[in-house]
Amino acid sequence: MKAPALTSSIFTASLIALLSHNAHAEFSGTWEQELAVGIDGSNTKGQKFEAVLEPEWNTSLSDNIDMTVIARMRLDAYDKLGYEGERLDNYSSINGPLVEGSHGDIDIRELYVDTELFNTFWRIGKQQVVWGQADGLKVLDVVNPQSYREFILDDFADSRIPLWILNVEVPVTDNDSIQILWVPDTTYNEFAAQGTVYELTSPLLVPQLVDGITLTGINEDKPSGASDGDMGIRYSKFYDGWDLTFNYMYHYNDNPVFYQSVVGAEVTIDAIYERNNLIGATASKAFGSFTLRTEIGYSSDIYHLIDNTSSAFVENQGVHESDELSSVIGLDYQGIENTMLSMQWFQSIVFDYEDYLIRPEDNNILSWLYKQTFQNETWVLDVLALYGLDQDDSSIQLQLSYMLESNIKLWAGGDVFTGPSESLLGQFDHTDRVLIGFEWGI
Secondary structure, three states, X not given: OEOOOHHHHHHHHHHHHHHHOOOOOEEEXXXXXXXXXXXXXXXXXXXXXXXXXXXXXXXXXXXXXXXXXXXXXXXXXXXXXXXXXOOOOXXXXXXXXXXXXXXXXXXXXXXXXXXXXXXXXXXXXXXXXXXXXXXXXXXXXXXXXXEEOOOXXXXXXXXXOOEEEEEEEEEEEOOEEEEEEEEOOOOOOEEOOOOOXXXXXXXXXXXXXXXXXXXXXXXXXXXXXXXXXXXXEEEEEEEOOEEEEEEEEEEEOOOXXXXXXXXXXXXXXXXEOOEEEEEEXXXXXXXXXXXXXXXXXXXXXXXXXXXXXXXXXXXXXXXXXXXXXEEEEEEEXXXXXXXXXXXXXXXXXXXXOOOOEOOOOEEEEEEEEEEEEEOOOOEEEEEEEEEXXXXXXXXXXXXXXXXXXXXXXXXXXXXXXXOOOOOOOHHHOOOOEEEEEEEEEO
């Protein structure tokens, strides 16, 4: 295992000592154990047998300052999802696991203080900030990067990578507030390591080598330092039954741009993170048993991969830049007792479209969510399905859970992908699996 930096070890030990001797500290935690086994004909081995321990401490440092610390230790007997391995270095110098090895990692997942100053609310430290309410895919939820060790199968709360953020909320009126974010942490999306189950292979996302062309190397140019940080602002308003937000984020895209330089029979890939501006809005309102939700985001400077057989490939270094509009419209229905039904339509449009792009000009994905509770919520059935209209690819996530005790949850489920291997969801057609697990809370 990689040893943590000396300063991180000293800091962590000092923090634990402080919390353990604080009489006002409250301790809680969870132990989650999950077994996943592949059911595809070519992949019928154990995928993971993972234990996740998350202790949490909450304490008051003074009458006006509260502190929260959430640690996480993950151990996996199988090493099929990978913790360390051949992948881009997505973490900044102030983030990342304290200890990391081929079978697990240890990290301070969140660490922040809450306080109120001059009628404004401050949260300072390592944290998650959630923008948007979409299920399965994201439109405006871009403040925190995401871990794709298990592609999009993890809950967003678990797959988001917490960042060191200065988060200030300023009440304007009883129904209006402004949130201001400064993010000096230059940590970006974490992709599955090479050779692991959910390694990205779709030409939509990763460059494909032409026959006869040799890859000579991958160079990464990642921002570093507070001057390369992100900034965001969100205005929230409640008006006539509508929950509204207006969002702006000046940030580096969490996915690098893969510039491909071809010289003779050799290609070099430069993975470079590029800035863009995101302008967006959300709106939601309940109409009886129905709730209408919508998000829309306009992004500048988004880069898409070019078909490597096109004459424009070499000239443009394999990428095409364009503004992009993404949106989701969702309708939730709760008119049936103990039942929740939801449907969403995701759409993204490339404005400066060219025929040599691999992705379609207008990309559409539908989602369906079904949640049913039984016996006073002792049993819960969750089903989330995604279907790509343009590439005929799909995924289904199913889970049946049972509350054995108030603090013990058991579950069984499965995840299935279908579609062409070059599609977003179909690239994982061989990873279908069944799962069993439990969570114990203290």
